Amino acid sequence: MKTEDVIRSLITDAAPVRRLPAAGGRGARWAAAASALVVAGALALGPRPDLASKAGDAHFLTEAAALLLLFAAAARGAFQLSVPGEERSPATIALPAAALALWLAAILSHAWSAGPAAAFDPSPGYRCVWRVLLLGASPAVIGVILVRRAAPLKRGWTGTLLGLAAFSAAALGTRALCPIDRPEHVLLWHVVPVALLASLGAALGSWVFDE
Amino acid sequence: MEPALERRLSEGMRHAQDGDRRAYGELLRELAPLLGGFVRARTDRADWVDDVVQETLISLHKSRHTYDPDRPFLPWLYSIARHRLIDHARNQRRREELERMSRDERHESPVAASESLWALESLPARQRDIILLLKADGYSVAEVAERTGLSRSLVKVTAHRGYAKLRAMFLRGSHED
Numbered sequence: 001m002k003t004e005d006v007i008r009s010l011i012t013d014a015a016p017v018r019r020l021p022a023a024g025g026r027g028a029r030w031a032a033a034a035s036a037l038v039v040a041g042a043l044a045l046g047p048r049p050d051l052a053s054k055a056g057d058a059h060f061l062t063e064a065a066a067l068l069l070l071f072a073a074a075a076r077g078a079f080q081l082s083v084p085g086e087e088r089s090p091a092t093i094a095l096p097a098a099a100l101a102l103w104l105a106a107i108l109s110h111a112w113s114a115g116p117a118a119a120f121d122p123s124p125g126y127r128c129v130w131r132v133l134l135l136g137a138s139p140a141v142i143g144v145i146l147v148r149r150a151a152p153l154k155r156g157w158t159g160t161l162l163g164l165a166a167f168s169a170a171a172l173g174t175r176a177l178c179p180i181d182r183p184e185h186v187l188l189w190h191v192v193p194v195a196l197l198a199s200l201g202a203a204l205g206s207w208v209f210d211e
Numbered sequence: 212m213e214p215a216l217e218r219r220l221s222e223g224m225r226h227a228q229d230g231d232r233r234a235y236g237e238l239l240r241e242l243a244p245l246l247g248g249f250v251r252a253r254t255d256r257a258d259w260v261d262d263v264v265q266e267t268l269i270s271l272h273k274s275r276h277t278y279d280p281d282r283p284f285l286p287w288l289y290s291i292a293r294h295r296l297i298d299h300a301r302n303q304r305r306r307e308e309l310e311r312m313s314r315d316e317r318h319e320s321p322v323a324a325s326e327s328l329w330a331l332e333s334l335p336a337r338q339r340d341i342i343l344l345l346k347a348d349g350y351s352v353a354e355v356a357e358r359t360g361l362s363r364s365l366v367k368v369t370a371h372r373g374y375a376k377l378r379a380m381f382l383r384g385s386h387e388d
Contacts, residue, residue: 001371006265007239009364010272016230017276083277084294085287151274153294210336 020150023086027079030146031072034139034166038173041135048179059110060181066106067172070099074165078143081158082150096161103168107191111183125189128178132193136170140201144208152209159205163198170194221284228275239268242288249292254300263299265372267292269365306333310380330380338373345370 020026054060073095080086143162152158171190178190220241226234246264251257270291278287313329331339337359344355356363 001265001368001375003243003261003265003268004240006268006368007236007243009368010239010268011232011236013272013362013364014227014230014232014235017228019228019279020277022279083279083287084274084290085282088286088290151270151277151291153290 020083023079023083023150024076026146026150027075030079030139030143031075031165033142034071034075034169037138037142038135038169041138042173042176045131045134045177047176050179051176057181059106059113060175062106063103063110063186064172064175066099066103067168067175070096070103070168071165071172073099074161074168078147078158078161078165079150081154081161082147082152084151084153087154087157093157093161096164100164104191107183107186110181111187114183125178125180125185128174128185128189129193131174131177132167132170132190132197134170135173136167136197139169140166140197148209152205155205155209156202157205158209159201159203160198161201162205163201164194167194167197217283217285220288221280224275224278224284225280228278228280242268242271246288246292249289250296253293253296256303259296259299259303262372263292263296266299267295269368270295302335309333330377333380334373334376338369338376341366341370342373342377 048054077092077096080089080092086092140163143166147158147162171194174190175186178185180186220238223234223238223241227238243264246267247260250260250263254260267288271288274291278284309329309332331342334342341355341359341361344350344358345352350358352363352366355361356366359366361369
């Protein structure tokens with residue numbers, strides 16, 4: 001088929017379109033909705049009884065701050081990647097990667113200062129996995145709907161960042177629910193689920209965001 | 212990047228977003244040779260140029276609502292073109308690998324019952340799905356358009372491109388026989 005034939009076909013199909021609002025605004029609106037959903041979910045599930053006392057816990061606050069940074073950077077990245085041309089900035093992926101590294105560093109520094117666990121509790125934290133999944137599911141689905149309205153070109157990366165954003169918010173909500181602060185528990189039952197769900201986002205992104 | 216060219220293309224895209232078909236046609240006709248040059252500068256496969264240009268124009272059409280008239284037009288356009296070229300190269304490599312495997316199978320077994328199947332499998336997913344809906348399931352163009360969410364003209368364009376690729380594959384296969 002000649003290019004001129006394609007052009008003629010596209011011209012006949014050229015109805016007016018509603019311009020997509022800027023990626024920054026869309027990302028901010030999604031982040032606000034995601035935050036509200038996670039807070040509502042955490043309140044419904046019942047916060048940990050000692051949450052108020054955690055306001056003075058430096059390790060807890062550092063971890064929370066790193067998670068907030070990861071949430072914000074990944075959300076920004078996902079919505080920027082959804083618009084052609086925006087994906088060329090290296091900061092789009094570098095910032096969430098740095099925030100993820102910060103989260104891990106916060107947990108590992110807590111592990112370093114805590115020293116060898118006096119009594120390592122190997123009991124599974126499946127409840128935390130469910131919390132992360134439950135709190136992050138709705139923000140993830142809403143994010144997919146919003147991003148599909150755009151035109152993501154790096155589909156796998158967009159899925160990864162959206163997954164990281166939704167489930168890091170869920171991990172923050174889970175910290176408000178889970179009374180176990182031991183670093184090995186947080187690594188295994190909070191960090192690993194977030195990483196796995198972000199990887200699932202990468203796999204699904206190539207399919208879900210296909211033209 | 213010529214500022215006058217950038218301004219003209221950005222203005223043309225803005226009018227196209229507002230539904231001005233004349234402006235849209237002028238824009239697409241000006242973009243086609245620009246995209247051709249972009250693709251030629253990035254691959255030595257001259258046989259890919261027309262396909263990638265057409266795929267880019269179709270992608271531009273589907274994502275025209277994402278262009279912000281306050282931002283430069285050419286980075287937006289070339290980003291789409293770059294990814295279409297990458298996708299095309301990936302699909303071509305897969306297709307060539309399938310063709311190679313199929314040629315080996317045919318040498319081992321003269322019965323080529325699965326020729327149509329491998330040819331269809333090597334098409335891009337959208338072309339394959341539309342051809343199957345039209346030919347195997349017997350849906351009309353209008354019904355396929357409704358099922359896929361594409362316009363009727365895009366269904367026809369996509370099917371036509373799929374048929375052309377199948378024709379080329381079978382012709383290559385019969386020459387080698």
